Amino acid sequence: xxxxxxxxxxxxxxxxxxxxxxxxxxxxxxxxxxxWNIGIPCEKNTDKSLPEICIINTCTVTAKAAMQSRQAIRQxxxxxxxxxxxxxxxxxxxxxxxIAAISGVNWIVSHDEKGSIPDLIESFCDSxxxxxxxxxxxFDKKRDTKFNDMxxxxxxxxxxxxxxxxxxxxxxxxxxxxxxxxGRSRSLSEDLVIEKxxxxxxxxxxxxxxxxxxxxxxxxxxxxxxxxxxxxxxxWEQGLIERLxxxxxxxxxxxxDIIELAANWKGLCPHFHISLQSGDDIILRRMKRPYDSDFFxxxxxxxKNRLPDAAIGVDILSGFPGETQQAFENTVHLIExxxxxxxxVFPFSPREGTAAFRFSxxxxxxxxxxxxxxxxxxxxRLKYYFYNRFVGKTVEVLVEEKCERMSGLLKGISRNYIPxxxxxxxxxxxxxxxxxxxxxxxxxxxxxKI
Ligand code: SF4
Numbered sequence: 227x228x229x230x231x232x233x234x235x236x237x238x239x240x241x242x243x244x245x246x247x248x249x250x251x252x253x254x255x256x257x258x259x260x261x262w263n264i265g266i267p268c269e270k271n272t273d274k275s276l277p278e279i280c281i282i283n284t285c286t287v288t289a290k291a292a293m294q295s296r297q298a299i300r301q302x303x304x305x306x307x308x309x310x311x312x313x314x315x316x317x318x319x320x321x322x323x324x325i326a327a328i329s330g331v332n333w334i335v336s337h338d339e340k341g342s343i344p345d346l347i348e349s350f351c352d353s354x355x356x357x358x359x360x361x362x363x364x365f366d367k368k369r370d371t372k373f374n375d376m377x378x379x380x381x382x383x384x385x386x387x388x389x390x391x392x393x394x395x396x397x398x399x400x401x402x403x404x405x406x407x408x409g410r411s412r413s414l415s416e417d418l419v420i421e422k423x424x425x426x427x428x429x430x431x432x433x434x435x436x437x438x439x440x441x442x443x444x445x446x447x448x449x450x451x452x453x454x455x456x457x458x459x460x461x462w463e464q465g466l467i468e469r470l471x472x473x474x475x476x477x478x479x480x481x482x483d484i485i486e487l488a489a490n491w492k493g494l495c496p497h498f499h500i501s502l503q504s505g506d507d508i509i510l511r512r513m514k515r516p517y518d519s520d521f522f523x524x525x526x527x528x529x530k531n532r533l534p535d536a537a538i539g540v541d542i543l544s545g546f547p548g549e550t551q552q553a554f555e556n557t558v559h560l561i562e563x564x565x566x567x568x569x570x571v572f573p574f575s576p577r578e579g580t581a582a583f584r585f586s587x588x589x590x591x592x593x594x595x596x597x598x599x600x601x602x603x604x605x606x607r608l609k610y611y612f613y614n615r616f617v618g619k620t621v622e623v624l625v626e627e628k629c630e631r632m633s634g635l636l637k638g639i640s641r642n643y644i645p646x647x648x649x650x651x652x653x654x655x656x657x658x659x660x661x662x663x664x665x666x667x668x669x670x671x672x673x674x675k676i
Contacts (some may be wrong), residue, residue, distance in 0.1 A: 231259050231260070231278045231279060231347075231351050232259065232260045232262055232276075232277045232278050232279070232420065233251075233259050233260070233261060233262065233263075233277055233278065233279035233280070233281065233347070234261070234262035234277040234279070234280050234281070234282070234302075234306075235247045235250060235251055235280075235281045235282075235283060236281070236282045236283065236302060237283045238282075238283065238284055238291060238295050238298060238315070238355065239283070239284070239285025239287065239291060239315065239316065239362075240285070240287070240437075240439075241388045241390075241435065241437040241473055242361075242388075242390050242393065242437055242438065242439055242644060243283050243285060243315055243316070244388060245339075245376070245389070245390045245437060246283065246340055246376055246382060246389040246390070247281070247283045248268065248380030248382050248384075248388075248402055249341070249376030249377065249378050249379065249380040250281065250283075250340070250341075250344055250376070250377075251376045251380065251382070252380045252381070252382065252396055253344035253376075253377040254344050254347065254377040256378065257344055257347075257348050258477075259279075259347070259351075262277045264608070265331050269442070269545070276305070276306045276307055276308070276309065277623070278301040278308070278309055279309055279310045279312065279347060280301075280303075280306050280309045280310070280311050280312065281312045281313075281314065281343065282295065282298050282299050282302055282311070282312070282313050282314070282315070283314055283315040283340075284298070284313060284314070284315035284316060284317035284318050284325075284650060285301075285315060285316050285317060285646065286316045286317035286321070286403055286407060286577070287403065287404065287461075287575070288571075288572065288573070288575035288577075289392045289575040290575065290619070291317070292317050292321070295317040296324075296328065299313055299325065299328055300328060300614070303328070303329075303330035303331070303418075303459055307323075307330075310332050310347075310350065310357050311330055311331050311332045311333070312332065312333040312335060312343065312347075313325050313331055313333070313334050313335070314334070314335040314337070314339075314343065314357045315337075315405070316337075316403070316407035316408065317407075317483040318334050318335065318336070319336055319337050319406075319407045319408070320403060320406055320407050320579070322334045322336075322362060322365060326360055326362075331360060331394070332358055332359075332360060332361065332672065333358075333360075333361050333362075333363060334360070334361070334365075335363040335364060336362075336363060336364030336365050337364075337374065337407070337408060337409070338364045338367075338369060338409075339363045339364030339372060340374065341374055341375065341376050341377055341426055342363070342364075344377060345377075346363065348356065350528055350578065352444040354437055355488060355527075357568055357644040369409045369410070370537055371409075371412065373392075373393060373412045373413055373414050373415075374393060374412075375414060375418070376390075379422045379425045380665070381425065381426065381431065381524075382400065383627055384429075384627075385431070385432075385433070385624060385625070385626045385627050385628075385655070385656050386433040386434070386435055386471070386624065386626075386639065387426060387431055387434055388434075388435045388437045388473070389411060389419070389422055389423070389426070389433070389434050389435070389436055389437065390414070390437050390438060391414045391419050391436050391437070391438055391441070391457070391509045392411065392413045392414070392438030392439065392440060392441055392443065392444045393408055393409075393411070393412055393413075393438065393439055394408045394409045394410045394412055394439055394440070395408065395410075395411055395439050395440040396410055396440075396443070397440060397514075398514065398581075399480040399503075399513055399514050399515060400512060400580060400581035400582040400585070400652050401543065401546060401574060401577070401581075401582040402514050402577070402580060403579060403580055404432060404439060406526070406579055406580075408439050410451055411439075411443050411446065411447055411607035412446075412447050412450055413438075413444050413445050413446070413447055413452070415448060416445075416452060416456075416457055416460060419457060420460065420461070420464065420466065423461065423466045424466065426467065427466060427467055431467070431657065432467070432468045432587065432624055432656065432657075432658060433467070433468065433469035433470070433471060433495075433624050433639075434467055434470055434475065435466055435470075435472075435473055436470060436471070437470045437473040437474055437498050438473070440476065441472060441473060441475050441479075442454060442475045442476045442478070442479020442480065443479065444457060444658050445457060452671075453461050453481075453482065454472075454479070454481075455483040455484050455487065457504050458470070458484065458487055458494060459487065460492070461493075462491050462493065462525065463485065464530060467493065468493060468658065469493055469624065469641060470493055470494055470495065471493075471495040471497055472494075472497075472498065472499070473499065474499040474500070474501055474539075474541060475498060475499065475500060475501070476500075476501050476523060477500055477501070477502065477517045477525055478516055478517050478521070480498060480500060480525060480529075482519075482528070483580075483659075485528060485529055485532050488494075488497050488532075488533055488536070489532045489533055490521060492641075495641045495642065495643070496533045496536035496537065496641060496642050497537040497539070497641065497642050497643040498529060498536060498537070498538055498539070499502050499539035499540075499541070499570070500525070500526075500538065500539070500540055500541070501540075501541040501557055502522055502540045502541060502542060503515060503541060503542060503543040503546075504542070504543065504546060504549070504553070504556075504557050505513055505519050505522070505558070505559070505560030505561060506519070506549070506553035506556040506557055507519055507559075508553060508556075508624055509546050509548065509549055509553050510544075510549070511543055512547070512548055512582075512585070513543075513546060513582075514581075519556070519560050521551070522560070523560065523563075523564060524553070526538055526564045526565065526566065527564070530565050531658035535616075535642050536642055537567040537568070537612065537642040537643040537644070538564075538565065538566050538597075539566075539567060539568050539569070539570060539643070540561065540566050540568075540569050540570070541569075541570045542557060542561075542569050542571050542572070542601055543568070543569060543572050543573075543574055543603055544557075544572070544573055544574065544594060544597040544598055545573050545574040545589040545591075545593065545594030545598070546574045546589070547574070547576075547582055547585035547586065547587045547588050547589065548585065548586075548587040549574075549589055549597075554597050557601075557647075558600070558601070558604065561608075562604070566608055566644075567605065567608055567609065567612040567643070568605050568608055568609045568612070569601055569605035569608065570605075571598050571600070571601040571602050571605065572598075573591075573594045573595070573598050574589070574594060576588065578605075605674070606670060609670050610670055612644075613644055613663075613670065613672050614666050616640075616663045616672075617663050617664065617665060618662070618663065618664075619662070619663055620645060620660050620661065620662045621641070621642075621646065621660070621663060621674075622641060622659070622660055622663060623638025623639055623640050623644075623646050623658070623659055623660075623661050623674075624638055624639055624641065624656075624657075624658055625637070625638040625650065625654045625655050625656060625657055625658075626638065626639065626655070627655050627656060630647050631633065631648060631652065635647040635648060635649060635671050636648055636649070636650040636651075636654060636655070638659060638661060644663070644672055645672060646661050646663060646672045646673070646674040647671060647672065647673055648661050648674045648675055648676060649675075649676075650676055654676075659676055660676070661674040661675065661676055662674055662675050662676075
């Protein structure tokens with residue numbers, strides 16, 4: 227590189243997007259650029275000048291996420307008027323023309339070309355180019371059918387780093403824009419997963435979170451086809467990592483084999499984040515979800531039977547078209563009747579291009595808001611109940627690098643996803659400690675003692 231250009235990356239959306247941003251960041255640092263992002267272990271820009279390159283990795287899962295992506299782009303342009311502005315991610319993929327209409331954007335990069343961003347920047351910095359008015363990268367060819375691996379494994383500063391092992395989705399649930407944004411399902415080969423886990427182990431990481439857009443179908447596209455269970459088994463057999471956690475998984479893909487493996491292998495965290503979306507069978511059919519409430523009930527009971535201490539998180543999408551008061555109450559009653567530990571609640575948001583965009587019986591935004599509030603309050607009660615079950619017990623936590631923001635106490639995450647705060651030394655960071663849970667306060671903060 228001719229000069230030490232400085233860059234910043236703003237990331238919206240899911241763990242997969244975060245993983246990809248961190249991979250771009252690491253590769254740019256390797257190429258000699260300097261990161262403005264806090265906590266990235268590469269040479270920092272210490273003077274007060276502005277970053278020369280701004281990358282905005284967008285999201286479009288809801289209308290709000292798309293709006294926040296537009297705001298982030300406009301803010302980056304306003305704060306860094308002379309920077310090269312690069313926009314990528316799911317919003318850029320599905321609505322490149324809306325991004326192009328924002329004055330000041332220079333490059334719009336498709337998902338397929340996301341991994342090439344560092345090389346594109348390097349060539350740009352090496353040339354005498356001025357910022358182009360607007361360039362589209364990767365929109366003119368057929369969507370890639372291979373796994374879009376990133377040029378570097380982002381180890382960064384996360385105590386529990388993400389590893390993307392699967393991308394894309396073939397399911398086309400009626401509300402979801404993601405298959406349009408990320409294309410067909412494709413997987414990282416088993417050998418590469420193992421290689422990357424070696425990298426994490428060499429960087430002294432004790433836990434890795436396996437992520438994907440549709441994680442449960444991992445391996446189906448490989449030749450020969452593989453499964454998530456086979457991959458987990460291989461990781462177990464090789465004794466590669468002390469703790470492995472799965473990000474969210476679909477109910478039908480959390481197989482008996484995986485549950486059994488978690489019961490037999492301490493390294494597979496007993497924490498399952500399951501995408502239920504609704505507890506009403508009519509709504510589930512309209513969503514094109516391939517299970518019903520009884521299936522979900524049996525799954526949760528099966529997990530708890532085999533793994534009584536497991537954390538079970540549940541995604542709920544509230545306010546889907548046709549969600550009557552009765553349908554909403556069916557969801558609430560289903561959750562209340564099961565040993566669920568917490569909820570992730572999303573308001574339904576009609577996404578253009580999806581089937582549900584045109585569905586009749588849209589629910590008013592006022593009702594959607596109120597249902598989301600009721601579900602979030604339910605989630606607080608579930609968490610309180612779940613955490614309190616462990617008061618007086620000792621759990622193994624992995625101590626995070628970052629202290630708890632308000633109290634400055636150390637924070638560790640248990641295998642079953644309880645965030646425990648306690649007094650300790652800096653040397654305890656990134657180590658596995660045994661902590662006795664002492665109490666849970668009214669704000670669901672869990673306090674413990676080494
Ligand atoms: S499984 Fe359904 S909800 Fe999940 S990414 Fe695919 S289409 Fe979207």
